[in-house]
Amino acid sequence: xxxxxxQINYIGEGVKGLMKDGGSRRVEVAKKAxxxxxxxxxxxxxxxxxxxxxxxxxxxxxxxxxxLSLLINGSGSVSVNLTPLMTPEEMDEAAxxxxxxxxPGA
Numbered sequence: 001x002x003x004x005x006x007q008i009n010y011i012g013e014g015v016k017g018l019m020k021d022g023g024s025r026r027v028e029v030a031k032k033a034x035x036x037x038x039x040x041x042x043x044x045x046x047x048x049x050x051x052x053x054x055x056x057x058x059x060x061x062x063x064x065x066x067x068l069s070l071l072i073n074g075s076g077s078v079s080v081n082l083t084p085l086m087t088p089e090e091m092d093e094a095a096x097x098x099x100x101x102x103x104p105g106a
Contacts, residue, residue, distance in 0.1 A: 001040070001058035003085040004065055008053040014077030018052075030055065033072070037064040056085070 010018050018026055023046055031041045034057055042056040059065040065082055072080045086094070 001060050002062070002065075003042070004057050004059060005083040005085055006055040006057050007051045007081040007083070008055070009079040010052050011077055011079055014075075017077060033068060034059075037068050039064060039068070 021029075027041075027044045030044060034041045038060040040058045042058060044053065044055040046053045057065075059068075062084075069080050069082050072078050
């Protein structure tokens with residue numbers, strides 16, 4: 001399974017819902033949502049600043065991750081941003097590749 005960093009911001013009614021339900025309840029809802037597409041919640045933390053919460057999640061494939069992101073973002077109560085994560089070994093493999101590229105105007 002692929003790991004993703006999930007950055008979460010509560011919007012409008014989502015903030016009110018978080019305050020009403022409490023943090024633990026929202027994490028349980030998030031966990032069930034991940035599991036509904038075959039994913040698994042590794043960890044979840046609330047934050048303050050640029051994001052309201054962050055999570056590390058395993059998804060079986062990109063389509064499952066995007067499907068859940070679209071559903072949540074479509075609610076209008078929460079904004080979710082997904083970032084695929086790579087292991088150091090995957091970065092090693094990427095560094096060994098030699099792509100060809102010409103910048104514009106070169």
